[in-house]
Amino acid sequence: MKRWGYILGGLIVWTVHFLGVYVIASIADVVADDGHPLSRAAVGVFTLACLIVAGGLTVVAARRWRRGGGEMGFENAIAATGGAISAISILWQGLPAVVG
Structure with missing residues (x-):
């Protein structure tokens, strides 16, 4: 189970980000307006986090992948690639909400 968490770490962060931005926007829409500066700031801070x-997960996995390591090589490659794709996707999802 620990290996799956490592391999899917970046994708899990992406999922948490997607749900978090959705929750922030939903709460902001009910309370005031989804374009409210406070909701944009919250999305921005959450996106940055x-x-x-x-x-960080991508860098750790990429360093392990470069060092090599037998059976963990494939897992490190998947973790690094998934983390990089997740980082790009998080930026892609969060930037429009912040910029407006």
Whole structure:
């Protein structure tokens, strides 16, 4: 189970980001307006936090992948690739909400 968490770490962060942005926008829409500056700031901070986590996971996996390591090589490659795709996707989802 630990290996699956490592392999899917970036994708899990992406999923958490997607749900978090949706929750922030839903709450902002009920309370005030989804374009309210506070909701945009919340999305921006949450996006930045998720980017840092996904980027960190990607860097760790890429370093392990470069070092090599037998049976873990494939898992490191998948973790690094998934983390990079997740970081790009988090940025892609969060930027329009922040920019408006």
